[in-house]
Amino acid sequence: MSFHSMWAELLPVGRSSASGGYRRYAWTGADADCRVWFEEQAASRGLSYEVDRNGNQWAWLGDPAAGDAVVTGSHLDSVPDGGAFDGPLGVVSSFAALDELRGRGAQFTKPVAIVNFGDEEGARFGLACVGSRLTAGRLTAADAHRLTDADGVTLPQAMEAAGYDPDAIGPDPERLARIGAFVELHVEQGRALDLTGDAVGVASAIWPHGRWRFDFRGEANHAGTTRIADRHDPMLSYAETVLAARREAERAGAVATFGKISVEPNGVNAIPSLVRGWLDSRAADQDTLDAVVGGIEKAARAHAEAHGAGLDVVRESFTPVVEFDHALRDEVARILGKDTGLTVPVLGTGAGHDAGILSGNIPTAMLFVRNPTGVSHSPAESADEDDCVAGVRALADVLEGLACR
Numbered sequence: 310m311s312f313h314s315m316w317a318e319l320l321p322v323g324r325s326s327a328s329g330g331y332r333r334y335a336w337t338g339a340d341a342d343c344r345v346w347f348e349e350q351a352a353s354r355g356l357s358y359e360v361d362r363n364g365n366q367w368a369w370l371g372d373p374a375a376g377d378a379v380v381t382g383s384h385l386d387s388v389p390d391g392g393a394f395d396g397p398l399g400v401v402s403s404f405a406a407l408d409e410l411r412g413r414g415a416q417f418t419k420p421v422a423i424v425n426f427g428d429e430e431g432a433r434f435g436l437a438c439v440g441s442r443l444t445a446g447r448l449t450a451a452d453a454h455r456l457t458d459a460d461g462v463t464l465p466q467a468m469e470a471a472g473y474d475p476d477a478i479g480p481d482p483e484r485l486a487r488i489g490a491f492v493e494l495h496v497e498q499g500r501a502l503d504l505t506g507d508a509v510g511v512a513s514a515i516w517p518h519g520r521w522r523f524d525f526r527g528e529a530n531h532a533g534t535t536r537i538a539d540r541h542d543p544m545l546s547y548a549e550t551v552l553a554a555r556r557e558a559e560r561a562g563a564v565a566t567f568g569k570i571s572v573e574p575n576g577v578n579a580i581p582s583l584v585r586g587w588l589d590s591r592a593a594d595q596d597t598l599d600a601v602v603g604g605i606e607k608a609a610r611a612h613a614e615a616h617g618a619g620l621d622v623v624r625e626s627f628t629p630v631v632e633f634d635h636a637l638r639d640e641v642a643r644i645l646g647k648d649t650g651l652t653v654p655v656l657g658t659g660a661g662h663d664a665g666i667l668s669g670n671i672p673t674a675m676l677f678v679r680n681p682t683g684v685s686h687s688p689a690e691s692a693d694e695d696d697c698v699a700g701v702r703a704l705a706d707v708l709e710g711l712a713c714r
């Protein structure tokens with residue numbers, strides 16, 4: 310089955326007619342339809358199919374027990390109203406690359422597998438990469454059992470309803486020990502390749518990133534009768550902090566976003582008593598990120614003081630830099646440049662991936678396919694057909710270079 314027909318088959322699954330975006334949340338009906346599709350693709354190619362203890366799907370060519378397997382794949386779930394490419398491009402390209410290699414008459418010397426990691430986006434339970442985190446031992450079964458969706462349904466309940474055994478979840482070191490390399494192809498979630506004019510690139514690292522909560526405390530009062538001079542309005546210091554974040558990020562070549570806010574008492578005619586803003590910031594390295602967030606916090610304190618407001622800053626989450634395995638990355642870049650003699654762009658990314666989670670356990674690498682607008686996590690996410698085909702060819706070359714030598 311060609312890339313195009315696989316793509317066309319998957320395209321309507323979980324698509325909202327209202328938004329045109331995808332709502333493929335973990336352990337829902339749309340997710341189940343994607344998983345059936347995956348199983349059918351495995352069966353139609355004579356691959357041996359299995360689901361691991363954490364609900365990740367695997368399609369094997371060759372004996373997994375032989376070890377040193379070369380694995381590729383991605384995820385099929387989506388963010389709320391996500392695009393068609395984030396995740397599925399990697400899975401569809403994996404099957405298409407395998408078809409291409411068989412067409413080339415490739416002789417595999419190692420087992421090869423295609424994987425669909427469950428619940429990568431964390432859209433339903435609020436934690437990303439649950440399937441790979443569990444497998445890598447980066448999320449305990451006890452913590453996973455406490456995950457709850459917006460309707461109060463727990464992860465175990467959701468897994469059970471979808472026909473999986475939630476008591477089986479947990480680390481899977483034996484499975485990871487059989488894998489020599491994992492290569493994930495993904496649509497780029499930025500415009501780096503568009504700017505360099507390349508269809509395909511190789512990932513160098515995933516930027517360190519974190520979330521910080523800024524609580525600006527002032528004094529609630531009447532919006533009509535309180536003189537300007539008498540106000541302790543935390544909204545002002547918040548607003549100035551948003552501008553400071555933009556300045557700090559621009560200066561450092563980093564990114565910083567206040568995308569969520571909560572206000573008390575949240576009345577049109579009331580000066581707020583509390584403005585709580587959440588900062589998401591990412592940078593190429595730890596020192597830069599520390600400097601950016603430090604600069605924002607310093608500005609926030611100065612502005613809060615100037616407006617007679619209090620400030621608490623809490624770091625709510627943090628993920629350190631992920632450096633992809635250098636030897637594998639160099640090998641992938643070498644394979645891709647072999648025929649053309651061209652240098653393949655090697656780029657960092659601000660987005661998290663299963664390949665990043667697994668990089669602590671096994672050598673992992675990523676290929677990015679050009680995204681002409683850079684838009685992602687949106688129905689407008691796109692990639693050109695020619696670039697998708699170039700991605701399949703690149704992935705086939707990489708698999709051939711790694712598994713046929």
Ligand SMILES: [Zn+2]
Nearest residue numbers: 395396429495
């Ligand atoms: Zn993704």
